[in-house]
Amino acid sequence: MELQIVRHRLQYHIERRISSMSENTGLAPPRCPPIRLTREKVSGFKIRVNNLSGQHLDACYQCGNCSSGCPLAQEMDILPNRVMRLVQIGQKDDIIHSETLWICASCFQCTVRCPKGIDIQAVMDTLRQIALEEGVDHFGPDQINPEQAAEVPQPGLVGVYRKLST
């Protein structure tokens, strides 16, 4: 008896929701302009990333394990799992102009934890490479603090320039 009442109520709510949606289309504005996906745009960029990184990006099912394990997630503007999704739908511009690529410290935590076995670090490195090809140079030799340059061990200096500049 109770079950039936619950079912009725549920049905009532769903119907109200559907009718309000059809009546008031566009009442709640979308948080970002709609993305127009074209076949060339989607598959071109994704295939390029797949080929360069040797990974299969369609395997990602957005579990979010990479973002939850990422020690630098709080510094990022686009979380790693969202980067994966943006690659899947070919949003190249959003990715190469994001801070995430330059905040990632290549610590391989995401790679180790991905349940689908995607080497996310390789994807990040590929995206950095594509961004650098487009001329988005993040950290040039003139930006370093000279005091620090005299102190940081060489792996840090070589690493930062190999990852963040052309």
Next chain:
Amino acid sequence: MAKVAYYPGCALKERSSHLDRSARDATKILGFELDELDSWTCCGAVPPVSKERVMNLIASSRVLKSVRDSGRETLITICDFCYNTLKRTNFSIRNDEIARKRVNAFLIDDTPEREYIEKDTSSWQDYTGEVNVVHLMEYLRDIVGYEKITENLKRSLKGLNIAAYYGCVMLRPYDEIQLDDPENPSIIEDFIRALEAEPVKYPYRTECCGSYLSVSSPDASTRLCYRILNSARENGADALVISCPLCFYNLDSRQKAIIEAYPDFKPVPILYFTQLLSVALGVEYGRQGFEKHYVDVTPILDRINSSSGNGGE
């Protein structure tokens, strides 16, 4: 005395020379010598992750090939970055046929030649990944054995609570490194136990310290290091033991910035595992390069002296 091929890498030659010297001292006492390669170049510091960048494998494979050509099979490194780069390069050459061909095609072109003599390539042998790249910690565990370290102890570290810090590139990516479990490692904890000290477990021991971000985004690195050091301190650590020169810079010198940002922070001494080892094996303190540390390590050293009867300067 047995000699093992040794690749120090750039940081150990200059800014982290105390890591190099303490390692040489300790290994001599344990009965083998680190035999530095006659000539070596930079390994490249970060391994090429994306498949297209085969050129980035060249520097490391040149080093590896020179070890193979000198008839040796094992190459010891201490710096975690060198270890990661050399080992992953070796892995790519072993398993990726295209990378192997391209690297060798470049290396054969690279051999010195004189214009008037036609190049002699009859003795050429492709490098196919014959060398085993081994971390000194791995060598101590698998070849020397922790029992031998315990037998040779001159100073006892009993009563010291030491936290191990693994960092990122020593353990990951697991498919290629296979040193220890990437999520729950125990190699440094076992090492600390072999020195009769008490290992401290804390949640952030495999978390990244910010690596090269300390150059490009120092504030992010400060936050990460604060989290790691504070967690170790709260779990009762007297000192942190590490093996990577860059971790050392981030965790030791960065404590200056951490104290400015977080007034409640109490400094934690940082030691290289080789320093702890050679101290325990009886090498005098003056040879350890403690003057290079930002955080004073004397509180730890005082406790070592007082807790052992036979040690001391």
